[in-house]
Structures are given as structure tokens and as C-alpha cells.
Amino acid sequence: MMPHETRLPEDFIFSQSSLQDYVDCPRRFELKYLLRQRYPAPEVDNMLEFEHHMEQGEVFHRLVHQHIIGLPADLLQKHIPDADVRRWFDAYLQSGLSGVPERRYPEQTLTVPLGEYLLLAKFDLVALGEQVLIIDWKTSHKRPRREWMAKKLQTVVYRYVLTKGGAALNGGQPIAPEQIEMRYWYPDHAGETIAFPYDTAQFQADEAYLLGLLAEIEARDSFPLTDEAQRCAFCTYRSLCDRGREAGHLADWESFEEADFDLDDWSLNMDQIAEIEF
Numbered sequence: 001m002m003p004h005e006t007r008l009p010e011d012f013i014f015s016q017s018s019l020q021d022y023v024d025c026p027r028r029f030e031l032k033y034l035l036r037q038r039y040p041a042p043e044v045d046n047m048l049e050f051e052h053h054m055e056q057g058e059v060f061h062r063l064v065h066q067h068i069i070g071l072p073a074d075l076l077q078k079h080i081p082d083a084d085v086r087r088w089f090d091a092y093l094q095s096g097l098s099g100v101p102e103r104r105y106p107e108q109t110l111t112v113p114l115g116e117y118l119l120l121a122k123f124d125l126v127a128l129g130e131q132v133l134i135i136d137w138k139t140s141h142k143r144p145r146r147e148w149m150a151k152k153l154q155t156v157v158y159r160y161v162l163t164k165g166g167a168a169l170n171g172g173q174p175i176a177p178e179q180i181e182m183r184y185w186y187p188d189h190a191g192e193t194i195a196f197p198y199d200t201a202q203f204q205a206d207e208a209y210l211l212g213l214l215a216e217i218e219a220r221d222s223f224p225l226t227d228e229a230q231r232c233a234f235c236t237y238r239s240l241c242d243r244g245r246e247a248g249h250l251a252d253w254e255s256f257e258e259a260d261f262d263l264d265d266w267s268l269n270m271d272q273i274a275e276i277e278f
Helices: 016-024 026-034 047-068 073-077 083-096 146-151 153-169 200-219 229-234 250-255
Strands: 013-015 103-114 117-128 132-137 180-186 192-197
Touching (some): 016 026, 016 153, 016 200, 047 073, 047 083, 047 132, 083 132, 103 153, 103 200, 117 153, 132 153, 146 192, 153 180
Antiparallel strands (some): 103 117
């Protein structure tokens, strides 16, 4: 059993980010979520450029949200000073909503039970029709391999949560796994997509996998460091874990398979969680 100081709080809410941290490095999960260890080391050597990329992503997400809720595209375009963001938004206007059902719910948060805990997903966009699309805007410069995205906890968690809790968005009617497709959309690659359909067998496999992770976390009495030390170069805890003092190069991070400007890795607060609760 876990020692008292690293026991999961009863009100702990899992997310794709926390589960990905656990899968990538159990010690990082322990430091970040159980011990709440703050360690302000930079992720990469060029933090100004890194933060600029993050800010570009945030602006793009905000523009898309504003457009989907009804603000005119030409009005939004007039106020985009950044050339990359303007190019991304133009790509979105050209094909971002192509074939997307009309019942669109941008920036929705949904929580569902997972064992004795809750599991949360924050969707960039859920669109409901005969087909139900989860769209996640990915503003990273690199388009990862499909097989790696298939294993990403975001792909697992988002489809699972929408199956379990999607009735909250669908007038009380459940959403079958076979209706769901998750689609990553890459504005820096002219709107290329990586799509993942869903079905009942995969839903059951995902549930078993997620519950297995939860049971594993609950049973641990220690949280080891990852064996894949290359991850540590871009981890803020690297010097705390004696895995190096210098931050990895931004250029190396951008070519790293797991590099992802994932804006879902935000600090949870109760206002966000309360938007929609299963």
C-alpha cells in the first residue's frame, strides 16, 4: 500500500495529462500530483521561444472558439498580428469544419466516474450528428506518427469519457462508441488530420486499461524513475531526480516524438470541472 504521504486524495481527479505523466514516469506523477512538488526548472533551453509557441497555440484556440460560437471570421482575422496564427486560422477557415456536424460544443469539460475517482476530459470541440466527432487542434510544428498518437492517453481518455458521459451533451441520450471518432487537426500542416474511430471492443479494452492503471497507482509503495532517460532532458524535475541540470535544446524537443504543445496540460480548478459533470 502507498505510504500515507503519497496516498491518492479521495477527491483526486484523473486526466489524460496526469495519466500520461504516470505512464511516462511514475516518479513524475508522484512529485507533481501526490507530493505537489514545485520545481521551477525550464522545460527547454530557449524558454522565450517555447513560451511564444505556447502563446500562439492559446491564441489560435481562442480564435477558433470565438468563431464557432458565432463571431464573424473577417472580424477575427483583422486582429491577428502573428503571421503563423493568421496562417493557421486561414487553414481552419478553409477546412477545419469540413464535414463537421452542426451541433458543436467548443471547449467542453466532462467528468465521469473511474473506480472510486473521477476522470476528466476537456475537449476543444465535440460535434454531434449521426457521427460524433471529437476534434483536438494541435498547433505543434511536428506531426507525430499515427501509431504513437494511438497510444497517447489523450486518445484513450477522450473517447472513453465521451462514451461514458456524452449523454450530458446529447439531450440525455447515450452515445454509442461506434458513433465516435477522434480527430487531431494540424493547422501548421495545412489541416492534415489523424483520425481514430471507436467501437465497443476498444471501449471495453480502454476501461480495463484505465482501471488497471488506477489499481497500479493505488497499490504502489514507491514510484520509480522512468527507464527512458531521454525524457528527463525536458522534465522540470530532472535535477531533483539527478537526471541532469541543463534543459534540453528546444530544437531537440521539437523533433522529440512526444513533443506536443498540449494546451490541455493546465492546472485544474473547480470552475473548469463544474462546467459539465456526469
